[in-house]
Amino acid sequence: MRYKTPLPLLSLRYIRTKAVSGLLSAFLLAIVFVSSAMAEVPEQIRSGIDRIIGGKGTYNADEGVYKLVLPRTEATVVLDYQKLSPNIGLNSWVAFTSAVHREALLTGQFLLLEDEADAVLTTALNAGLQVTGLADSSLFGRTRVKILDVAGIGTYQDLASAFRKGLDEIRRIRTNASRTSAKIETPDVPFENSIDPGPLNTILSMRGGISDGVYKATIGRHALLYGESVGREMGISSWIAVAGTDNHALAQGEFVATSEELQDLLKALRSKDFKIVSIRNHLAGEHPQLLFVRFWQQGRSVELARGLRYALDVQVGAIPSRSAENVE
Numbered sequence: 001m002r003y004k005t006p007l008p009l010l011s012l013r014y015i016r017t018k019a020v021s022g023l024l025s026a027f028l029l030a031i032v033f034v035s036s037a038m039a040e041v042p043e044q045i046r047s048g049i050d051r052i053i054g055g056k057g058t059y060n061a062d063e064g065v066y067k068l069v070l071p072r073t074e075a076t077v078v079l080d081y082q083k084l085s086p087n088i089g090l091n092s093w094v095a096f097t098s099a100v101h102r103e104a105l106l107t108g109q110f111l112l113l114e115d116e117a118d119a120v121l122t123t124a125l126n127a128g129l130q131v132t133g134l135a136d137s138s139l140f141g142r143t144r145v146k147i148l149d150v151a152g153i154g155t156y157q158d159l160a161s162a163f164r165k166g167l168d169e170i171r172r173i174r175t176n177a178s179r180t181s182a183k184i185e186t187p188d189v190p191f192e193n194s195i196d197p198g199p200l201n202t203i204l205s206m207r208g209g210i211s212d213g214v215y216k217a218t219i220g221r222h223a224l225l226y227g228e229s230v231g232r233e234m235g236i237s238s239w240i241a242v243a244g245t246d247n248h249a250l251a252q253g254e255f256v257a258t259s260e261e262l263q264d265l266l267k268a269l270r271s272k273d274f275k276i277v278s279i280r281n282h283l284a285g286e287h288p289q290l291l292f293v294r295f296w297q298q299g300r301s302v303e304l305a306r307g308l309r310y311a312l313d314v315q316v317g318a319i320p321s322r323s324a325e326n327v328e
Contacts (some may be wrong), residue, residue, distance in 0.1 A: 052160040067095040106159040127162035134279040190244035203305040215242040251304040252296035268314035272307035
């Protein structure tokens with residue numbers, strides 16, 4: 001005899017299936033509704049952004065994004081008689097969209113000449129933007145430019161005002177440069193290397209070594225890459241090198257930081273006047289996500305070590321992050 005499922009049980013399964021299907025449909029409709037609601041940037045808001053930034057943007061209704069592209073004529077000069085079109089990417093840009101948990105989300109890039117990078121990075125941090133990347137973007141030897149990536153969440157007005165502060169800082173630097181014979185700061189190459197490691201090891205709480213008179217210390221940390229544990233010898237490390245003499249030293253190195261540590265680390269380094277060379281990834285798919293901050297500075301070796309110790313303490317939370325909020 002063939003087994004027959006009782007009719008009430010079949011009905012119950014049917015009801016459950018229909019209920020789940022109905023809930024799923026309602027959930028998908030809710031997502032569509034929320035996406036549609038958060039996609040719009042009202043015309044009045046767009047006009048306000050234009051006034052603050054000092055430009056005219058374009059609105060992509062499909063993605064709900066309002067974007068302003070700001071060409072930089074200073075970055076287009078290749079030779080005195082030849083210029084590049086800014087349409088090949090020689091511009092700053094900023095984009096706004098609605099957010100769920102706050103009013104708006106901002107992403108953008110500042111196209112910077114070499115002498116503007118540290119000042120605009122500091123301005124962006126102080127304005128409340130998140131600095132997420134810094135890299136060279138030079139196609140030709142005459143004009144050296146950098147790209148500074150930023151992001152932020154808040155109100156449209158606050159975000160636009162924060163980005164505008166970066167633009168104002170660029171204008172201030174260019175105005176001052178036109179009045180004086182400004183020189184891009186570069187590190188001096190040491191003629192001799194004779195660093196005493198003792199005071200540096202004490203300040204940094206490290207066991208650095210000396211090679212040809214140059215001090216170097218490394219701190220490793222662990223991460224997962226392709227599901228495997230990796231550490232210092234696989235490149236997951238912060239390192240510091242100090243060359244020259246104790247009274248006139250050159251320090252350079254690289255900090256590795258998680259995305260949660262990055263902003264406080266940058267503020268700490270800039271508060272001690274360390275120059276930021278780059279902010280970039282070394283890997284893809286690691287956990288946690290890691291960013292590498294390359295830096296340099298000159299001065300007395302012990303003072304450089306104290307500045308780096310401060311940055312390390314801020315990064316690991318030994319000094320509260322609020323101590324690094326305002327960068328001078």
